[in-house]
Amino acid sequence: MTEATAPKLTVPLAKPTPPAPAVGDQPKAEPLIVTQNLSLFYGPSQALKNVTFDIPERLVTAFIGPSGCGKSTLLRCYNRMNDLIDGVRIDGTVKIGGQEINAKDVDAIELRKRVGMVFQRSNPFPKSIYENIAYALRLHGIKSRSEVDSIVESSLRGAALWDEVKDRLHASALGFSGGQQQRLCIARAIAIRPEIILMDEPASALDPIATSKIEDLILDLKKQFTIVIVTHNMQQAARISDYTAFFYLGELIEYDTTSKIFTNPTKKQTEDYVTGRFG
Amino acid sequence: MATHFEQELDELKQKLLTMAGHAETAVQRAVKALVDRDEKLARRVKEDDTVLDRLEIEIDDLAINLLAKAPLATDLRFITVAMKISHDLERVGDEATTISRRALELNEEPQLKPYVDIPRMAQLGLEMLQEAMESFVQHTPEGARTIIPRDKEVDNLNRQLHRELASFMVETPNTITRCLHLMVISKSLERIADHATNIAEEVVYLWEGNDIRHDPQIKHPIRVLPKT
Numbered sequence: 001m002t003e004a005t006a007p008k009l010t011v012p013l014a015k016p017t018p019p020a021p022a023v024g025d026q027p028k029a030e031p032l033i034v035t036q037n038l039s040l041f042y043g044p045s046q047a048l049k050n051v052t053f054d055i056p057e058r059l060v061t062a063f064i065g066p067s068g069c070g071k072s073t074l075l076r077c078y079n080r081m082n083d084l085i086d087g088v089r090i091d092g093t094v095k096i097g098g099q100e101i102n103a104k105d106v107d108a109i110e111l112r113k114r115v116g117m118v119f120q121r122s123n124p125f126p127k128s129i130y131e132n133i134a135y136a137l138r139l140h141g142i143k144s145r146s147e148v149d150s151i152v153e154s155s156l157r158g159a160a161l162w163d164e165v166k167d168r169l170h171a172s173a174l175g176f177s178g179g180q181q182q183r184l185c186i187a188r189a190i191a192i193r194p195e196i197i198l199m200d201e202p203a204s205a206l207d208p209i210a211t212s213k214i215e216d217l218i219l220d221l222k223k224q225f226t227i228v229i230v231t232h233n234m235q236q237a238a239r240i241s242d243y244t245a246f247f248y249l250g251e252l253i254e255y256d257t258t259s260k261i262f263t264n265p266t267k268k269q270t271e272d273y274v275t276g277r278f279g
Numbered sequence: 280m281a282t283h284f285e286q287e288l289d290e291l292k293q294k295l296l297t298m299a300g301h302a303e304t305a306v307q308r309a310v311k312a313l314v315d316r317d318e319k320l321a322r323r324v325k326e327d328d329t330v331l332d333r334l335e336i337e338i339d340d341l342a343i344n345l346l347a348k349a350p351l352a353t354d355l356r357f358i359t360v361a362m363k364i365s366h367d368l369e370r371v372g373d374e375a376t377t378i379s380r381r382a383l384e385l386n387e388e389p390q391l392k393p394y395v396d397i398p399r400m401a402q403l404g405l406e407m408l409q410e411a412m413e414s415f416v417q418h419t420p421e422g423a424r425t426i427i428p429r430d431k432e433v434d435n436l437n438r439q440l441h442r443e444l445a446s447f448m449v450e451t452p453n454t455i456t457r458c459l460h461l462m463v464i465s466k467s468l469e470r471i472a473d474h475a476t477n478i479a480e481e482v483v484y485l486w487e488g489n490d491i492r493h494d495p496q497i498k499h500p501i502r503v504l505p506k507t
Contacts, residue, residue: 235349262351264488274351276284 022266023053024256032057032196032226033078038092040073040082047073049250050092055243060218060227062241062258064234066273069247071230075198078228079115080108097195113140116189120201122181124173124188129156129165132173132184133191140192151191158224159187160217179210186217190225197221199229203236215240234274238262246270284348291341291361292416295368298334299412302368303405305331305375306471310401313382313464314394321386324379331372338365353485360485364415367474367481371408374467374474381460381467391447391457396440400468403433407475411482420486426479427497433472440465 031054040048048070055061063071073082080101082088094101101111124132133152142148152169156162161183165176173184182202189197199218203211218227218240231237237244237258244261246254246269254261254270265271272278281289305324312321342362350358385391407426414423444458444465480492491497 234351238351263355265352271352275354276282 021053021252022254022256022270024254024260024266030057031055032097033228034093034095035074035077036093036095038074038077038090038094040070040077040091041089042085043087047250048077051252052092053245053252053255055226055228057226058222058224059242060222060229060240061243061245062237063228063230063245063247064232064237064273065247065253066278067232068249070250071245071247072200074247075200075228075230078196078198079112079117081117083108113192114194115196115198116192116194117198117200118182118185118189118202120204122178122185122205124181124184126172126174128170129173129176129184130169133188136188136191155187155191156184158190158221159183160213160220161187177210179206179213182206182210182214183217186214186221190221194225196226196228199227201230201232204232211236234262246273248273284345284350284354287341287345288354288357291338291345291358294334294338294341295361295364296412296416298331298338298365298368299408301327301330301334302371302375303408305372306378306401306405306408309375309378309382310398310468312379313385314398316382316386316390318383318386321379321382325376328372328376331369335365335369338362356485356488360481363481364478367477371471371474374471377467378464381464385457385460388457391454391461396436397461397464397468400433400436400440400465400472403429403436404468404472404475407433407472408478411475411478414479414482415485418486420483423479423482423486424491424497427476427491428500430472430476431499433469437465437469 033055035054036052038048038051039046051070051074063075065071076082077090077094078096078101082090090102096111096114099106125135127135130152133155134148137148137151142151153162153166156165161180164180165171165184173181176184186197186202203214206214215236218229221227222242229237229241241258244256244258245252246261246265246267248269254265254267256266260266261270262274265274305327308320309324311317312324339362342358345354345358407429410426411423414420414426441462444462448455448458483489483491
């Protein structure tokens with residue numbers, strides 16, 4: 001394709017009413033996260049534009065789109081991580097399990113217990129494997145030694161890490177591989193039994209074997225948790241997610257089953273992005 | 280500038296068009312060899328079939344290499360459809376070879392009857408094949424959809440010819456061998472139209488994303504009778 005015929009995106013930078021996204025088969029599972037007319041501003045610049053869609057319970061929903069499209073910003077809306085950034089203004093509503101999470105009486109710390117998060121770079125505490133999880137539990141008021149022991153084990157098992165670390169529970173987490181550290185962060189997130197786990201490119205710094213373990217783990221975890229994942233790797237989204245949302249310049253362009261998005265998307269912008277024609 | 284990936288996709292498309300050209304020529308020559316009782320031409324069709332076999336392997340090889348690059352959306356559909364079309368074209372070539380073999384056998388004996396239905400079936404099948412490939416290149420799934428119901432016409436001609444040859448065999452038993460050869464040829468032509476239909480269905484999937492295989496409504500559209 002020549003430069004002259006390269007697809008041009010005609011989405012203007014800002015407009016009062018963005019066109020409706022292509023919304024295909026809607027999730028049949030009960031929506032857990034209901035986002036309505038959500039707009040987010042970093043000072044004068046608008047990062048999210050009137051986003052409306054439902055995220056189903058106990059399935060994996062992937063957010064894709066080029067850098068700066070707003071996917072990570074949206075992910076951070078779901079556990080109010082954006083509260084920590086100065087000058088952020090949010091319009092619209094986000095309801096999790098029917099509760100408006102931006103209401104004044106909602107405690108962000110309590111919300112983050114329900115909505116855990118795993119980041120791109122694993123961020124274990126500079127403590128032992130055991131303490132990484134026990135610390136989080138004690139912080140949330142679980143003090144009984146036997147209960148802590150039991151949850152540490154079940155979380156490590158849940159994160160497919162137990163067999164690799166059971167003999168070194170008191171060794172520093174920082175001595176483990178990147179993939180193991182990331183699975184430790186997942187174990188730490190699931191230890192406090194959240195409803196939702198947000199993942200912001202959780203495998204982008206890992207090698208293919210570690211990535212495959214994380215992906216396999218995500219497929220196991222969706223039996224118990226609702227997972228929302230931001231990824232730049234479209235094959236990863238195709239492998240692990242049930243639904244995929246494509247964002248561009250702060251707008252939700254298309255939201256549908258993952259199979260539809262990656263085999264026969266409705267919007268040209270989605271087609272151009274997933275075939276690597278832009279982005 | 281086309282990307283390397285786009286250049287490879289184009290190479291795949293060009294090979295497929297080359298293959299379609301060879302398949303059409305093979306059918307035309309096989310039928311001509313039968314009608315003109317041209318032994319040399321019949322042998323040539325048999326020999327040239329290796330070109331189609333080689334192209335099928337080359338296309339599969341190229342497609343597998345492209346699939347390893349994890350394409351998505353239209354690219355993904357294009358590559359998988361290319362593999363299916365090449366398989367259908369290779370089978371068209373096999374049918375042309377079958378026709379040539381039977382033509383050679385028929386040349387050993389006097390011609391049974393003037394050939395009318397056989398060239399007609401070949402013409403219909405080739406038109407379907409050419410139009411299916413045109414829809415593939417021109418991105419016109421609507422054109423491909425119109426090809427599919429036409430398969431019925433070729434099926435009917437095949438059935439008609441079978442009935443005719445069956446009565447020939449009953450009436451004149453010394454024509455049985457020749458009739459059986461002609462029955463095989465007729466069946467081969469009917470199969471060529473089936474492959475053209477498959478290609479048309481694949482083209483619809485490629486450009487629309489809709490899988491219309493085994494949809495009776497498309498194969499045999501129901502005519503809506505005007506209200507009385």
